[in-house]
Amino acid sequence: MTATTTPGRSGAAAPRPRPLLTRRRRRALLPWALLAPGLAVLAGLLLFPLGRVLWLSVQDYGLDNILSGETDYIGLDNYAELLSDGYLWRVALPNTALFAVVAVAATVAFGTLVALLLATLRPLARTAVISCVMIAWAMPAVTGTYVWIWIFDVDRGIVRQALEALGLLGPEGLNWFADRVLFYGIVTLNIVHHGFPFVAVTVLAGLLTVPRELHEAAVIDGAGAWQRFRHVTLPVLRPVFAVVTILSTIWDFKVFAQVFLMPGGDGANRQVLNLGVWSYLQGIVQRDYGMGAAVAVLLTLLLLAVTLVYLRSMFREEELR
């Protein structure tokens, strides 16, 4: 489909003598032709479900609809109900957005620090450290989450014992899974631990491309370590930071397993749900597929908005320089 529309556009942009035009058209078509299989797969596996979720979100769709196959169009009622629900504004949205801001900032900051460390290491040491870092990355989310739950076991975990030994915690203990802020503190640790290797490796790749001369010039001008990072490394690496920040934002906004698997995170403790888990509970568990889809659409829109704003600000600064 795409292949038929493009040549007209490129042909209009470049009016040339006729015999050349066909060749140009052919050249313009070739990338699209090569992309076609991939686009077809994407359309089937991504666009179709996406459209289906959109369509579901404007319906009152329950188990009875699944059985009968009938649809029950209700317009934007699901959205109206969702947006007027105090729970969204008090709990689900703050849990999602604030957590994402903190987690992304922490992941990028920690990942960058590790990258800076890696850049100063000799090749052998660097390989050793990268291998260790990769293990954190390779760990499946479910496994990682259970390890964190084990570490933070309220009654007998390592953290409990350490805090008690240090005298920071009384014998009655503290159920951090029951407290919203502490709960997300543990989720943040989990996410940062799982996410920083990607940032570290990507930023390291960027760091290695910064011309040594720039740093030497800065040193001669009397710049300290922080000033060199701020005025030399950071500007050169801006596109790299854009990529890792956007990807981390996308990942951290739609965190699911790391919340759902935590004690109380599967719905028993309403104070700790985020949009992803809430969507699942509404849609799949409560069999209100329309409402679940509406929450999912909201999450997607939110993510698109954040990404767009971020990309715009990124490229505007780029143009200014």
Add this chain to the structure above:
Amino acid sequence: MQPMIPRTAAVLTALALTAAGCGGGGDDEASEGLLVWIMEGTNPDATAYFDAVGERYEEETGTPVEVQFVPWADAHDRFTKGMAGGTLPDVAELGTTFTPEFAELGALADLTGQAGDTSAYNEALVEAGTYDGSLYGMPWYAGVRSVLYRTDVFEEHGLEVPENWDELRETAVAISEAEEDMVAFPVPGDAAYSVMPFVWGAGGGIAERSGDRWEGLLTSEESREGLTYYTDLALEDGVSSTGAATWKETDVQDNFVDGNVAMAISGSWTPRAISEADPELGENLGAFPIPGPDGGYSPSFLGGSHLGVFEGADTEAAWSYIELLTGDEFARRWTEESTYFPGKQAQIEALADSEDPLVRPFAEQILEASRAAPVSPKWGEVEGAQVLPGMVQSVLNGDATVEEATETANTEIEDTLNQD
């Protein structure tokens, strides 16, 4: 250029085929014989058992049987997908709360005529399988929760089996004072069936049908009394642990297996699992029915399974299979292999005379004090929304008083059960 179009077409065709394959998988063999879904996680070696049942069925009817095992955790999703894709089985094991939900949708066949007189079966199981006056779920087996305890701990400290709520509290306090590293009686925040006996035991209830409406009973004085006793075990008497506020039943069991727990509300199927995990611990297990406030027993939730026939199946052929499973021969074998209780009252009564100290108390609990959850097509949603765990957890975490928590839960239950 040219070859591209066929290739794109090929990809699209492949995709279409994959999509069709997803929707159509599963029923290609079903047309031949009887397709049966059995839940997994109830019996370690169910395959041999169902092979035997299938062989007998084929001998008797000439129709082959295909049994597919579905994990419990996945069960509801699988039924939903089956409804969407038209790949439902002929016969299926149904969790007791699924039955009214699917019956309301019209997905299940009415079995009233085939089953005939059901008075021989356990009343709570029959009640749970009945929707709008008709039987949709044939009682198959039952499970119940009572108190499982460590006989070695009781003996060491000269403790007796408690017979009322005061004694239960005193026993638990005595254990937590004597055994510093042990949780005497965990009060799990994420376990709905562990709180129900206390609400029921105090004379309260969850919800009751009056006319066309469901009325919540959690805000009644008795229900609040029961919840207060239960949560005070943790908050006032300190016989639970801080972490237990977010435990599920599986966490209780894991901690029991680790030797951290002295007594706990546990299912009739757990002693075997505990013995398998730690045979030495298995030697020191005892059980007693959940005591009532002033003696007697507190009612416990009667869980279990129904057998249902899906609409569109050959009801007669499906019913013959159900008859075989619930008949004396295979029902007895199932009880022996799975440690679940049979659905027939007389068979449970026989087990109440059992010498086995890990069978008798549970059988007594079923016979003397067991209840079904509110039988409503919407009860599954109440469970899904975790209303009861939310209520208990908010009290244990200090986020709400018993009055506030029961008020919230009651409203949610009424709203859910009364929605159309």
